[in-house]
Amino acid sequence: MLNVGVMKKGSLVIVGTGILTPAHLSQESINRIETADVVHVLVPDPLGLSTITKLNSNIKNLGELYFDPKSNKNGKNRLDGYKLMIESILSDVRLGLKVCAIFYGHPGIFVYPSHECISKAKKEGFDAQMLPAISAEDCLFADLGVDPGDLGCQAYEASQFLFYRHSINTSAMLILWQIGVVGDETLTKFKPSENGMAMLKEKLLEHYPANHLVTLYEASTLPTMEPRIAEINIDKITDIQINAITTLYIPPLANPALNTNFCKRWNVDISQLQ
Numbered sequence: 001m002l003n004v005g006v007m008k009k010g011s012l013v014i015v016g017t018g019i020l021t022p023a024h025l026s027q028e029s030i031n032r033i034e035t036a037d038v039v040h041v042l043v044p045d046p047l048g049l050s051t052i053t054k055l056n057s058n059i060k061n062l063g064e065l066y067f068d069p070k071s072n073k074n075g076k077n078r079l080d081g082y083k084l085m086i087e088s089i090l091s092d093v094r095l096g097l098k099v100c101a102i103f104y105g106h107p108g109i110f111v112y113p114s115h116e117c118i119s120k121a122k123k124e125g126f127d128a129q130m131l132p133a134i135s136a137e138d139c140l141f142a143d144l145g146v147d148p149g150d151l152g153c154q155a156y157e158a159s160q161f162l163f164y165r166h167s168i169n170t171s172a173m174l175i176l177w178q179i180g181v182v183g184d185e186t187l188t189k190f191k192p193s194e195n196g197m198a199m200l201k202e203k204l205l206e207h208y209p210a211n212h213l214v215t216l217y218e219a220s221t222l223p224t225m226e227p228r229i230a231e232i233n234i235d236k237i238t239d240i241q242i243n244a245i246t247t248l249y250i251p252p253l254a255n256p257a258l259n260t261n262f263c264k265r266w267n268v269d270i271s272q273l274q
């Protein structure tokens with residue numbers, strides 16, 4: 001029986017590499033990678049993998065468990081592959097090892113297996129922790145020079161944005177992740193579905209004018225590379241190249257209207273509002 005309050009021997013820490021490896025790796029994450037018994041890694045680029053291997057040579061490459069649509073290896077869709085990764089990480093924790101799992105960007109942003117691992121490990125009585133890291137969105141704010149503090153910020157997974165009735169606030173910025181697989185409800189493709197970009201255009205046009213200028217953004221993933229910042233009118237988004245790492249930024253349409261009744265009722269000095 002689990003003695004409440006006493007942690008089991010194995011432990012899990014989940015860290016992120018940031019978008020540009022090794023520049024974005026935090027000192028705290030480096031320490032945790034170096035001192036782990038075993039390191040499970042899912043990073044998209046060979047530079048990231050070789051950087052981590054230099055910090056700790058006992059590596060398990062989670063990329064080998066990724067769903068492969070050609071051979072149907074590792075299950076029938078991406079979710080099945082993620083479940084295999086979760087089991088691989090947790091099986092080492094259960095062996096009593098000090099496990100570090102690494103995902104690119106921020107390990108808790110659009111990373112299903114990381115949150116699942118932390119929650120399952122904690123439920124099983126292990127010490128489990130996630131460290132923050134630099135995400136694609138952090139790079140977007142820096143490269144596009146936009147501040148979520150100005151008028152607010154909404155962020156959605158692109159397919160979820162299509163298929164659910166989200167209330168969109170056009171007075172705040174909107175960030176759509178994973179447009180590289182937009183419209184693919186099967187989780188089996190590595191590109192937008194046949195109608196994905198057309199559906200996205202239709203959905204955006206419900207809220208914004210056709211000539212609203214949006215930005216396709218790709219943060220630099222190599223020191224020598226410039227970010228991709230491609231501005232385009234909404235009615236042209238079906239005509240432009242979309243890649244696996246593309247994120248869509250939609251700027252606010254107009255400032256929100258002032259709630260004068262509310263301000264008056266609470267004696268807010270509206271001349272002070274910026």
Ligand SMILES: C[S@@+](CC[C@H](N)C(=O)[O-])C[C@H]1O[C@@H](n2cnc3c(N)ncnc32)[C@H](O)[C@@H]1O
Nearest residue numbers: 105106109110135136177178218219245246247
């Ligand atoms: C599975 S999510 C991983 C996000 C990652 N954990 C992070 O913190 O940025 C993949 C999505 O992140 C965004 N993304 C990843 N790399 C990017 C890059 N270099 N530039 C812009 N967006 C990126 C894209 O929207 C992509 O579809």
